[in-house]
Amino acid sequence: MEPMTFQKLYDDFRLGRIDRRTFLKASGLGLAAAVIAACTPGSSAKPTEAAGGGEPTAADWSPPSGVDLGKTLYVTTWPNYHNPRTIEIFTALTGVAVELNPLGSNEEMLAKLLIGGTGWDVLVPTNYTFDTYGNKGLLEPLNMSMLPHLDTTRYDQKLLANAEYPAGSKTLFGFNKDWGTTGFTYNKKHVTKPMASWKDFFDLAQTDYSGKVVIHDYQLTSIGNALVYHGYSFNSVDEAELAKAEELLIAVKPHLFAITSDYQPPMRAEDAWVAMTWTNDGAQLHADIPDIEYVIGSDGGEIWSDFFAVVSGTTHREAAYAFLDFMAVPKVQAFDATFHKAPLVDSAGIALQTEEVRANKITYPDAASLTNLEFGTAELLTNQARADLWARFKSA
Amino acid sequence: MIRSGSGRWRSRIATALLLLPAAAWYALLLLVPLVILVVFSFGGRAPEGGYLPDFTFANYLELPTRATAFVNALWMALGGTILCLLVGFPLAYFLATRAGSQRTLLLVLVVVPFWTSFLIRTYAWLTILGNNGIPSLLEDLGFGHIVLLNTPFAVLLGIVYNYLPLMVFPLYVSLERLDKRLLEASKDLGAGRWATFRQVTLPLSSAGVLSGVILVFIPIMGEYIIPALLGGGKVFFIGNALVDLFLQSRNWPFGSAAAIVLILIILTAVTVYLRVGSRGAQFREVSLL
Numbered sequence: 001m002e003p004m005t006f007q008k009l010y011d012d013f014r015l016g017r018i019d020r021r022t023f024l025k026a027s028g029l030g031l032a033a034a035v036i037a038a039c040t041p042g043s044s045a046k047p048t049e050a051a052g053g054g055e056p057t058a059a060d061w062s063p064p065s066g067v068d069l070g071k072t073l074y075v076t077t078w079p080n081y082h083n084p085r086t087i088e089i090f091t092a093l094t095g096v097a098v099e100l101n102p103l104g105s106n107e108e109m110l111a112k113l114l115i116g117g118t119g120w121d122v123l124v125p126t127n128y129t130f131d132t133y134g135n136k137g138l139l140e141p142l143n144m145s146m147l148p149h150l151d152t153t154r155y156d157q158k159l160l161a162n163a164e165y166p167a168g169s170k171t172l173f174g175f176n177k178d179w180g181t182t183g184f185t186y187n188k189k190h191v192t193k194p195m196a197s198w199k200d201f202f203d204l205a206q207t208d209y210s211g212k213v214v215i216h217d218y219q220l221t222s223i224g225n226a227l228v229y230h231g232y233s234f235n236s237v238d239e240a241e242l243a244k245a246e247e248l249l250i251a252v253k254p255h256l257f258a259i260t261s262d263y264q265p266p267m268r269a270e271d272a273w274v275a276m277t278w279t280n281d282g283a284q285l286h287a288d289i290p291d292i293e294y295v296i297g298s299d300g301g302e303i304w305s306d307f308f309a310v311v312s313g314t315t316h317r318e319a320a321y322a323f324l325d326f327m328a329v330p331k332v333q334a335f336d337a338t339f340h341k342a343p344l345v346d347s348a349g350i351a352l353q354t355e356e357v358r359a360n361k362i363t364y365p366d367a368a369s370l371t372n373l374e375f376g377t378a379e380l381l382t383n384q385a386r387a388d389l390w391a392r393f394k395s396a
Numbered sequence: 397m398i399r400s401g402s403g404r405w406r407s408r409i410a411t412a413l414l415l416l417p418a419a420a421w422y423a424l425l426l427l428v429p430l431v432i433l434v435v436f437s438f439g440g441r442a443p444e445g446g447y448l449p450d451f452t453f454a455n456y457l458e459l460p461t462r463a464t465a466f467v468n469a470l471w472m473a474l475g476g477t478i479l480c481l482l483v484g485f486p487l488a489y490f491l492a493t494r495a496g497s498q499r500t501l502l503l504v505l506v507v508v509p510f511w512t513s514f515l516i517r518t519y520a521w522l523t524i525l526g527n528n529g530i531p532s533l534l535e536d537l538g539f540g541h542i543v544l545l546n547t548p549f550a551v552l553l554g555i556v557y558n559y560l561p562l563m564v565f566p567l568y569v570s571l572e573r574l575d576k577r578l579l580e581a582s583k584d585l586g587a588g589r590w591a592t593f594r595q596v597t598l599p600l601s602s603a604g605v606l607s608g609v610i611l612v613f614i615p616i617m618g619e620y621i622i623p624a625l626l627g628g629g630k631v632f633f634i635g636n637a638l639v640d641l642f643l644q645s646r647n648w649p650f651g652s653a654a655a656i657v658l659i660l661i662i663l664t665a666v667t668v669y670l671r672v673g674s675r676g677a678q679f680r681e682v683s684l685l
Contacts, residue, residue, distance in 0.1 A: 107643075107644045107646070108643050108644060110444070110445070110646070111445065111642065111643045111644065111646045112643070114444070114446050114646065132444055135444075136444065211543060217629055219644070256628075256630065257543075257628065258546050258628030258629055258630065259628065259629030259630060260628060260629050265526075266526070266527075266545075269523075269527045269528050270527050270528075271527040271545060382443060382445065384441065384443075384645075384647075387445075387644065387645035387646065387647065388645060388647070390640075390644065390645060391637070391640045391641055391644065391645045391647070394632060394636070394637070394640055395461070395462050395464055395465040395632050395636075395637045395640070396464060
């Protein structure tokens, strides 16, 4: 095999465009796989796992007739967030090859959009970005006539309303892909002290579990949860409160294993025992390694929702809308969720999920555990004090 | 030979035409970006990030907050370069003088890792240095629990591993051209192994050392991937700080100021090094004649 071919395959695998089995088969690393498998606990890439309604087919969705969809579509999203099989089915039905481009944070997404010339067509932004994106004209208002399968009346209106710009205007710039919380995971095998709150998280990070804790490389969640530790709002931009959060983060830094949003590998390899974690990653880790538990901080933290949105000036508009319309099909959502394991918003999609998925307390936690959580506010995306704090903390 | 006037003109035009692509390349891709960088470094940050025209020294005055990142990069670049030299010199010497018929094969083996991407080679160390790699082996052998990943050691290892060939090749070339009769002459005149190495081999390979050191030192100063992957965001270089400033906090002016200072540091280090290094080389050349 040509080195370049292998490299492309490896990148595809690493970035989640193809699953491990496909990677190993295509690269001829089958034997090496046995060795790797012995060293690293399994990845959750099991694309053929039975969904409530099984794999979507042409009977569930077909592309709009008489429309040239083109050949490619660039989707900028997050890691471990799309079932590779869902993407394959879309390509089989439309002939459009989807390039997934996973980023590390909404701030990075914004930074690249502001530079311009990204060539991106579809984004998966988080609730707190719509004010800035709308204001800067970075997204286009959804053309509902091109989304016949989207029925927003089935959506939780509070979650959907995040995509309205200006807020309360009923002009939608996106619709929910899923939602979730930002809590933390810990490995029961090593963690014996009770961990229920961000107070526990940051205290034990400096003592019993020093050297074994990961926090996100993400100002929103890492600063936010440090604020919660002190009893402040996750969304605070108060100077004195931010100073206290920075003090805590600086004190914790020497005790951390890593500052990274790619925390699944160290958690799987047991390099790390505790990690700041999003719902979907928590559910994926727990499904593969039952010793890894997911906790929503009893003292607060973030609740979020991610959306499908179309980038202004996209050169693949037809394909972008076809992809969004495909993803709006309840059966597609339920199938995709068997992989990413985040909770859905469309009630018809939830209805198609198996009883087992709906009873999963990581994916669908009790409403009572959400009461202290806050949605990130629009201000946080561009707030300079928080951006500077984070850059300062990392280079400290 | 006396050239006619028109011939001289033709030759000048030909020279200009031949230099044009390179000149355009440097003007567009080096000078223009550099000017933009300088202009931005005196500007302000737009509310949502980016650049706002302004004239202020605030960005430069804030640079001390990134001192750790500068110092980390500088130490790691110095340490990495010295380690590459210490590991690379014996290897290059062996390849140039002792490898015999195996030489081509061994040279190819030095290059083979370059067939895969830098990123993959570095990523592979994650598994080797991670909990289930070398540390578990060491633990089984009774060395206790040792953390290797996300430490300065891991970053230094990644640096030496990735940059070693860039050091070995210039050294190899200069050692391979070394006239073996000079070594014999040195021995005949009564010099021991160490004296011969110090007075003949080392001075004659100084050009290789000079270029090897520069080839390795400059890219390590700006290194970003190795500390990001093997340092876990904890061993932080100025390159990582720059990525954060442009792609997270979107503070282009401050990032530009940091980039300018990084360029100045590298420029100063290389100039001083070349002055000192070439002075030595000239002296030796004269002494050889």
